[in-house]
Amino acid sequence: MAHLIWLTLVLGLTLHVQAKDVFAHFILDNGANFTQKHWKQDFTTAQAASIDAFALNTGYGPSNTYSLLNDAFTVAATLDFKLFLSLDYSGDGHWPPDQVINILQNYSSHPAYYKIPGTNKSLVSTFEGYESLNDWTNIKQKIPDLFLVPDWSAESPESLVQDSVVDGLLSWDAWPYGNNPMNTSSDEKYISALKGANKPYIMPVSPWFYTDMVRYHKNWVWQGDDLWYRRWNEVLELEPEFLEILTWNDFGESHYIGPIHENELGIFDYGQAPFNYAEGMPHDGWREFLPFIVGEYKNGSGKGRIESEGVVVWYRLTPAWACLAGLTTGNAVSQGQRTLPPGDVLTDTVFFEALLESNAQVEVSIGGNNHSVGWSATPDGGRGIYYGNVPMDNRTGEVVVTLSRDGHFVAQMKGESITTKCPNKLTNWNAWVGSAMANGTNASTSKASLENSGGVTGGRLGLFAWLPVLVWMGLWVAV
Ligand SMILES: *[C@@H]1O[C@H](CO)[C@@H](O)[C@H](O)[C@H]1NC(C)=O
Numbered sequence: 001m002a003h004l005i006w007l008t009l010v011l012g013l014t015l016h017v018q019a020k021d022v023f024a025h026f027i028l029d030n031g032a033n034f035t036q037k038h039w040k041q042d043f044t045t046a047q048a049a050s051i052d053a054f055a056l057n058t059g060y061g062p063s064n065t066y067s068l069l070n071d072a073f074t075v076a077a078t079l080d081f082k083l084f085l086s087l088d089y090s091g092d093g094h095w096p097p098d099q100v101i102n103i104l105q106n107y108s109s110h111p112a113y114y115k116i117p118g119t120n121k122s123l124v125s126t127f128e129g130y131e132s133l134n135d136w137t138n139i140k141q142k143i144p145d146l147f148l149v150p151d152w153s154a155e156s157p158e159s160l161v162q163d164s165v166v167d168g169l170l171s172w173d174a175w176p177y178g179n180n181p182m183n184t185s186s187d188e189k190y191i192s193a194l195k196g197a198n199k200p201y202i203m204p205v206s207p208w209f210y211t212d213m214v215r216y217h218k219n220w221v222w223q224g225d226d227l228w229y230r231r232w233n234e235v236l237e238l239e240p241e242f243l244e245i246l247t248w249n250d251f252g253e254s255h256y257i258g259p260i261h262e263n264e265l266g267i268f269d270y271g272q273a274p275f276n277y278a279e280g281m282p283h284d285g286w287r288e289f290l291p292f293i294v295g296e297y298k299n300g301s302g303k304g305r306i307e308s309e310g311v312v313v314w315y316r317l318t319p320a321w322a323c324l325a326g327l328t329t330g331n332a333v334s335q336g337q338r339t340l341p342p343g344d345v346l347t348d349t350v351f352f353e354a355l356l357e358s359n360a361q362v363e364v365s366i367g368g369n370n371h372s373v374g375w376s377a378t379p380d381g382g383r384g385i386y387y388g389n390v391p392m393d394n395r396t397g398e399v400v401v402t403l404s405r406d407g408h409f410v411a412q413m414k415g416e417s418i419t420t421k422c423p424n425k426l427t428n429w430n431a432w433v434g435s436a437m438a439n440g441t442n443a444s445t446s447k448a449s450l451e452n453s454g455g456v457t458g459g460r461l462g463l464f465a466w467l468p469v470l471v472w473m474g475l476w477v478a479v
Pocket residue numbers: 066102105106
């Protein structure tokens with residue numbers, strides 16, 4: 001009887017993950033031309049943004065996978081950056097189980113492979129592949145120290161958490177439906193199912209979504225607009241065990257936050273996109289406030305570091321009515337959704353955020369027309385991230401956003417012009433992102449340089465509550 005009781009307790013109280021780490025999803029195919037120099041640049045850039053690890057998304061098949069991974073792991077180890085595999089079951093076909101074993105045997109015990117803090121368990125994730133669930137019993141027997149956190153959207157979290165091969169879950173629900181604002185309903189479903197089973201959640205965070213790839217029959221937008229601001233507040237509210245930024249370099253879906261390198265946009269030819277909608281559309285500014293907000297997430301409210309005050313601004317370069325929509329829909333039939341015009345989902349608006357020690361004034365000028373605007377949201381206590389937006393109102397020309405405090409200049413972002421002409425005749429539904437920090441750093445206008453490597457290593461709490469073990473030991477003694 002006593003035996004039964006402690007067994008129940010041990011099974012019920014499995015790992016309770018306390019660490020909060022931040023991952024970014026990296027599409028290995030888009031890094032096909034990477035040399036060690038590129039890996040070094042991206043890892044240090046990610047570390048400067050308080051990102052702890054990359055989830056390397058790799059489909060089964062490409063012949064260069066192992067040579068890319070060898071370089072990536074070699075460089076990551078020298079920088080104390082971490083990597084783990086996210087096996088993609090959707091793109092190039094399903095992974096044969098013996099190939100999963102092969103690739104994990106090769107890398108899962110590498111010093112640069114991401115381990116769940118406080119354990120020797122190597123995190124492995126997936127993009128889809130629920131149909132292959134049964135493969136994992138054998139895979140985990142062959143490689144005992146795996147911690148499987150798949151994204152299996154085909155099945156409900158309630159049923160997935162029951163399965164003993166599943167150690168946690170990643171959700172891909174990072175975008176709202178139509179023009180509804182993003183909310184946490186889906187995250188809460190995951191969290192409540194996972195809490196009951198004491199398994200961790202990887203919450204997805206994404207800034208944008210626009211894809212137009214004839215080869216993949218994909219041509220839709222999901223709402224971006226205020227998403228990058230709103231979603232991080234949801235992170236702070238929910239405090240999940242882990243975050244995954246979707247993505248670092250998925251240019252074909254416009255949700256990259258990493259730099260764009262030369263020879264990295266081959267997907268637009270390969271995917272038969274009608275035009276290259278990432279070229280000249282930097283998203284670097286979206287990383288600018290991550291050290292602050294990740295600090296708030298990891299270390300608690302008020303603990304985020306402000307190295308420099310500054311402003312981040314994003315908008316589309318043409319109003320929705322100016323050019324053809326290119327058959328792009330808002331929402332996607334392929335996702336079982338009712339569609340609406342893309343211009344009803346993405347609004348003609350200039351969005352901006354400022355990271356401030358205390359309140360400041362903001363002025364937004366489009367084509368020389370300077371307006372003082374109010375904040376739509378300010379942080380509690382006045383220190384932190386301020387948010388605002390102004391409608392384009394059919395104005396065209398250069399976008400300038402100026403921060404000042406009591407008449408003193410703080411920072412100014414001079415951005416790409418809004419026009420009504422589309423060189424390709426089609427609307428580019430991707431966002432242009434610019435930033436200006438009070439200390440003179442300027443992510444969008446400074447060209448990514450391979451020499452640029454100064455980085456701040458993201459803090460790591462790395463703590464695991466071994467409560468279940470203690471309870472187990474206590475009971476053992478009691479018995
Ligand atoms: C790693 O992969 C290569 C290529 O598939 C294979 O030849 C080698 O045996 C693997 N190494 C380990 C340690 O599994």
